[in-house]
Amino acid sequence: MNVSLRLPEEYYKQVKEYLMGRGFQEREVQYALWSVCREGTCATLYPSGALLLQGEESEHLADLILSLIKTPHKVIIGCDESGKGDVFGPLVVCCVVISPSSYKKVLSIGPKDCKLLKDEELYKKVKSLSGLVDARCVIYEPELLNQLYQTLKNLNRILDKAYSELIKGLGQGVEIRIDAYSLRNPFGSNVIFEPKGERDIAVSVASMFARAKFLEWLKRYGLPKGASKSVMKVAKEMFQKDPKNAKKLLKTFFLD
Secondary structure (H helix, E strand, C coil): CEEEEECCHHHHHHHHHHHHHCCCEECCCCCCCEEEEECCEEEEECCCCEEEEECCCHHHHHHHHHHHCCCCCCCEEEEEEECCCCCECCEEEEEEEECCCCHHHHHHHCCCCHHHCCHHHHHHHHHHHCCCCEEEEEEECHHHHHHHHHHHCCHHHHHHHHHHHHHHCCCCCCCEEEECCCCCCCCCCCEEEECCHHHCHHHHHHHHHHHHHHHHHHHHHCCCCCCCHHHHHHHHHHHHHCHHHHCCCECHHHHC
């Protein structure tokens, strides 16, 4: 039996030491931060924070490991976006609020950076997380994005605007983490704005919700992901054929 959970970064060392103290022995596993086994039960931690438990004792071991993790005293909030680098589709920005009572349940679902998940696995995890977290999202449709870009001339400034809308509704004095998309923090001292923000549990969950909503939008219109040469070719042909309709489906500033 396999069980996967998300291990907070500050517990990487502690959990390994705990398992070694219970008789687990180290082994080499490619791409893993560490891996330990005992009597057919193994625990392997990957850089994403995913802890894979294998063997008959996996569920019991998961419960033991989760018992080591302290429940936060207050809500944790993380934000991330999806669609920024895709030719077609909207810009989706999400902030996720995780209550202390749901924190360990969220860990047990094994959330991680959406870029590390296949689409079907992403949908499955988001469905499981939906009843545990408060996900608040804004969706800037391509038509609005194209209008904003004419004025702001920078996609990061559009992100500033989208995040500001969400942050206003999260209350005063709460700590918010945003995966940094530029060098400066435009949001003030209550926002932690740092690169590789998906190392934070709430930010990774926000990335999953944003990606799921983005993919659902593309699926609704039958449009491709990404910005490859083949996708750009489709976008250019669409714009040449019907510019008015194209502005509702793709980021026309990608064609410049």
